[in-house]
Amino acid sequence: MFKSVPHSETLLSIAACCGTPTYVYFDDILSEKINTLKHHLTGLPLQLLYAMKANQSIPVMERMKSEGLGIDAVSPGELLLALKMGFPKEKILFSANNMTDEEMHLAKKHGVILNVGELSRLEKLGKAYPGSEVCVRLNPQIGAGHHKHVITAGAESKFGIPVEQIEAIKTIASTYSLKVRGLHQHIGSGILDADTLWKAISVMLSTSLLFDDLHFINLGGGLGIPYKADESGLPMHEFASKIVAPLQSFIKQHPAKHLQIWFEPGRFFTAECGVLLATVNTIKPTEHITFAGVDSGMNHLVRPAMYGAYHEVVNLSNPDGPLHRYDVVGNICESADFFAKGRMVQQLREGDLVAVLDTGAYGMSMANSYNMRSLPAEIFVDAPCGEWRVIRQRKTAESIAENALNGL
Numbered sequence: 001m002f003k004s005v006p007h008s009e010t011l012l013s014i015a016a017c018c019g020t021p022t023y024v025y026f027d028d029i030l031s032e033k034i035n036t037l038k039h040h041l042t043g044l045p046l047q048l049l050y051a052m053k054a055n056q057s058i059p060v061m062e063r064m065k066s067e068g069l070g071i072d073a074v075s076p077g078e079l080l081l082a083l084k085m086g087f088p089k090e091k092i093l094f095s096a097n098n099m100t101d102e103e104m105h106l107a108k109k110h111g112v113i114l115n116v117g118e119l120s121r122l123e124k125l126g127k128a129y130p131g132s133e134v135c136v137r138l139n140p141q142i143g144a145g146h147h148k149h150v151i152t153a154g155a156e157s158k159f160g161i162p163v164e165q166i167e168a169i170k171t172i173a174s175t176y177s178l179k180v181r182g183l184h185q186h187i188g189s190g191i192l193d194a195d196t197l198w199k200a201i202s203v204m205l206s207t208s209l210l211f212d213d214l215h216f217i218n219l220g221g222g223l224g225i226p227y228k229a230d231e232s233g234l235p236m237h238e239f240a241s242k243i244v245a246p247l248q249s250f251i252k253q254h255p256a257k258h259l260q261i262w263f264e265p266g267r268f269f270t271a272e273c274g275v276l277l278a279t280v281n282t283i284k285p286t287e288h289i290t291f292a293g294v295d296s297g298m299n300h301l302v303r304p305a306m307y308g309a310y311h312e313v314v315n316l317s318n319p320d321g322p323l324h325r326y327d328v329v330g331n332i333c334e335s336a337d338f339f340a341k342g343r344m345v346q347q348l349r350e351g352d353l354v355a356v357l358d359t360g361a362y363g364m365s366m367a368n369s370y371n372m373r374s375l376p377a378e379i380f381v382d383a384p385c386g387e388w389r390v391i392r393q394r395k396t397a398e399s400i401a402e403n404a405l406n407g408l
């Protein structure tokens with residue numbers, strides 16, 4: 001009925017030492033996810049990138065680098081962090097949305113290829129840097145995702161250049177002698193259906209036949225994971241069997257030599273390696289609802305408020321307790337501030353430690369300090385020894401107030 005909690009003893013000792021709220025990331029789970037994807041895509045001329053927007057903590061990024069992954073960077077901050085960490089520039093794709101001139105110049109200065117999703121930016125790139133190499137983000141008009149806010153292709157999407165505008169892309173490219181080296185798509189996030197992914201990939205493949213000097217086709221991220229005990233996630237065998245052989249035979253027929261296939265997942269790699277630890281500090285029974293208030297909230301994990309996303313909540317202090325129904329809510333002054341509504345959880349008591357599971361993607365990276373509360377601490381648990389280290393401290397209320405006074 002519940003998902004199993006990874007390394008619950010370690011989580012209990014981390015909370016005893018470091019308190020809460022705290023994000024914990026397990027390197028063994030992270031590595032396993034990377035290897036699962038590599039394994040399923042064996043046989044392809046593959047380059048994996050990591051969509052670092054999912055989780056930018058340094059040890060997570062280090063793991064990606066040591067596994068040979070590149071980076072999907074979407075802002076100057078992400079780009080500079082990836083470069084400072086030593087990711088090779090050839091393995092970084094700069095995909096800023098509504099890219100500014102300054103952002104374009106920054107990426108060019110560092111020799112990083114731009115992923116351009118607007119005709120007007122393609123033209124500006126051509127004017128400023130005629131003859132340069134570029135990747136073009138397409139909208140294959142097939143979108144999908146766990147919530148409408150994460151669908152990034154299709155008629156209503158702001159992302160990518162619609163495939164119907166290929167002729168305009170080619171005209172701009174030839175006017176400025178731009179070399180289209182890559183085609184890119186990313187159709188959405190949290191996709192559990194292999195068929196939809198394959199449909200979008202096949203649009204990309206047929207479109208890529210119109211470009212004879214490509215070096216890579218980037219098929220994006222979006223691979224979904226199981227957030228609920230009874231979900232199975234994207235069926236990896238089915239996904240692999242749908243795409244690997246067709247991609248192999250496509251590459252043989254394609255006019256470009258040495259064509260690489262890129263993917264750039266975020267969630268698939270990091271979601272399951274992360275746990276948010278929080279302490280129950282208030283139990284409030286009312287006529288219809290028992291609220292369990294914790295010392296964290298939507299400022300630390302916004303996915304439930306933003307997408308109605310499901311995250312398993314487990315009582316680590318009372319794992320065999322009888323089940324009761326709760327609204328597990330945060331300490332932020334918003335009614336959207338919840339982790340779970342009407343959820344059966346092992347009986348919660350004030351002082352209990354709860355684990356919010358699968359929070360390693362779009363957890364801390366979307367966190368903020370609303371209500372002038374600190375960000376959570378972050379801990380990384382190394383594989384294979386299980387030793388852990390603090391990678392980010394919580395701020396004190398004193399330092400938050402001081403920083404505000406000093407304009408920081």
Ligand SMILES: Cc1ncc(COP(=O)(O)O)c(C=O)c1O
Nearest residue numbers: 051186189190221222265266267
């Ligand atoms: C361009 C791009 N690539 C990759 C990703 C990663 O998506 P996911 O975490 O679903 O794999 C995103 C997420 O928003 C994205 O915008």
